[in-house]
Amino acid sequence: MSELEQMAQNAVARALSLGATGAECTFAEGEEFSAGVRMREVESLKQAGSRGAGIRVLIGRNIGSSRTSDLTPKGIEEMVRSALDLARVTTEDPHGGLPDPEELGSLTTPLELYDEGVGTLETEWKIEQARRAEDVALSADPRIQNSEGAAFESYLGTRAFANSLGFHGSYRTSSCGLSVVPVAKDANGAMERDYWHTTARKASAIESAEEVGRRAAERALRRLNPRKIATQKAPIIFEPRTARSLLGELLDTVNGGAIYRHASFLAGKLGEKVASDALTIIDDATLPGLFGSSPFDDEGAKARRTMVIEKGVLKSYLLNSYSARKLGLKTTGNASRGLSGNAGVGPGNFYIEAGVLTEEAMIAGVRQGLYITELIGATANTVTGDYSSGAAGLWIENGELAYPVAEITIAGNLKQMLMDLSQVGSNLEFRGSVASPTIMIREMTISGR
């Protein structure tokens, strides 16, 4: 058992001895490293580690929480006592409690969340990756003479959890990533920037510095001299990066917390057709090597796979034990929290299942439409479904990407957008815990000139 796991168990035991009827405790530690390079020179180096702990206690059905970064015996004692004091001022919550014991457990199949290789990377090598990625971007085209810099980041973490039902577990994670942000300038001095980013749990799984620099440069260059198109309705293709942002908004609409409060337009729609046949959304925390995977969720429920929308039919919400109890359902193992407090709901790997079309084929099928490469300031009202965002991208004319567009907004209603989701690409890649291939929505409102 790890040291942190033992500390978590001790804190739970201490809470019970001080009068708690139940308790759950998280301990976490992490080490971060980042190297920034700008204009081929090292700009920053950061390296440090930190630890923290949080506890949630029950006195009957009254709940209190506390956390600390002071892991001395005195710091932990104060944390436990403070949570108990707080439990005495809250109101009894009839649905409050720990998860059902049968839901608790650790996935035993290998999840490949931790790679020794990340911890042994040399600082010089990491700086060199950032330097090369930026150099490739700066050398790509005479119109790129400036950059916001490149960065190599790595992280090693451990998370341990224990509760008074006897569950305890811990797991280690690693990640590393490389990114670069080149700035391109046109003949009139107008600038555009874009970025490319690669990240993985394994040091060997990230894209090469050359690839990162090349893609970032290509993206920045194709944004130069954008036009502001006229206000109109048109088909919209979201590339994976922007599709992922849109899918992130949908995450909030299937969140059990929003469902029991009737704060989502999907409340009460289980079993109903809510999207087009083309759409299947899955949440799966059991996929090896991915960012949304873990052996158990943040209240100790075993990791699992949940079909959320299957061919357009709403099959499940994402639930923690509290929202499940409120709705008379079972947890889906989606409890999520920092170190303390009542758990919220968060994704495992929440993704749109890949279709069969290539992105090229999807674009080729559009006579007039918009290919979105950036969403800025997206807002979705999960209660009504209203969705609106600033956007930039490329105009599609007769099946080809014709010219860049910027300073426009796109808007629609998520209810209708789900129904209008007409095509799903085959290019699914996991670059975070929310992932999507390219998707097409038959029609949205573009606001421009």
Next chain:
Amino acid sequence: MGFSQSFFAQKFGLTERDLESYLSEALSCGGEYADLYFEYLATSSIGIDEGIVKNASQGVELGVGVRVLVGEKTGYAYSDDLTPDKIRKAARVAARIAQGPSSVVKTGFEEAHKHNLYPMLRSPHEAGLAERVDLVKRADRAARAADARVFQVQATYADNLREVLVATSDGRLSFDRQPMARMGVWVLARQGDGTPQHGHSGGGGRVSLEFFLNEKTPEYFAQEAVRQAIVQLSAVEAPAGEMTVVLGPGWPGILLHEAVGHGLEADFNRKGVSAFSGRVGQQVASPLCTVIDDGTIGSRRGSLNVDDEGTPTRQNVLIENGVLRGYLQDQLAARLMKSASTGSGRRESYQHIPMPRMTNTFMLAGESDPEEIIRSVPRGVYCTSFGGGSVDITSGNFVFSATESYLIEDGKLTRPVRGASLIGNGPEALKYVSMVGNDLKLDEGVGICVKEGQNIPVGVGIPTVKIDRMTVGGTGA
């Protein structure tokens, strides 16, 4: 109060000698400048949901960040353990950004001048829990009583007290106690079997709990949240396309934060990647616009006695009568741009490298009567509340999302419209400001600004402003 009476000296036995020795360690590889940022943050939050006080939490975070500068380079490390060995270790890690013989730390510290902008408070951990619980219960009751169509209410009260100490290798020393309190109310309302609508309201600042008993009460925030939800029940689709936009006073000042504020942060301009780079002295807004960033307004959310690099905050003129006057500088940018820090160096915590940031950003009042401004618009939208905003500082394009707006038809407010994004270009948008009201108002105190992953509290403000041309991103005609 002298250093020996300060929090870190009292609680951790820190002496000036210790600080000098840590700074020497930080400059042991020849850095040009080093600073230490000690932080002790006590947090507390209470939440009510469905009439049940479901959440009560407290927390403690402490640590020290060590920064070393050499030319354009920054070395940074931190420790959440304040024992001398751990601090020295962090200092040695940060030191390695430089490569050379050690440099000398000035001996003896001078305590920096600082403002006195907020009340001295007890830690939230020492003050009464029952009073806090009562605030959220009052908000819950008031929201439910305000309108029978309200069917869900959540309210939170969160406060914290941050003790900070900054010591620099050029001999500056400053310490501060920074309180922050905030109340938020969220409601859902429904008319019959119709679609529910939500409303949200909140506020606070660097104030004590008494502020919520005497000035802005839980009932005030609850009624405002309910009002917003009820307005939305009859809202129609927002229009789409370019049109005249009138911003109401207060929180719509987020326009300034996005359209010009970020673009004027010195780090972007030093690197030449902002749409405002190299434009000091140029006309970037209508002559009616004077935009200020002011960290010295008493009790405001964005205010600080000293910034997170130990520099006293001040009032900075960003745009004067439409002409770009200057940038927001932190220590690094000021060193490199051969100017002085504007008291704008801020960071989220000891784990973060400071950057030039805004404090409270607002436009000075003009001369127009707000009603006259609305009367002057044949067709447009009037926006009084916003969700948030974003900006791409390089192209200058910014977006902000309206959550409460009304159609203006023939000089009159007609129907409320649903949420919509507004988009514009920073150096262009304010050139279309044709009327500025005499009703400058600062926001209620809820702003959070995110830059490179760092969250900090900020304030905004604006009088009623008419912008002749801006793109409104609704779905309607």
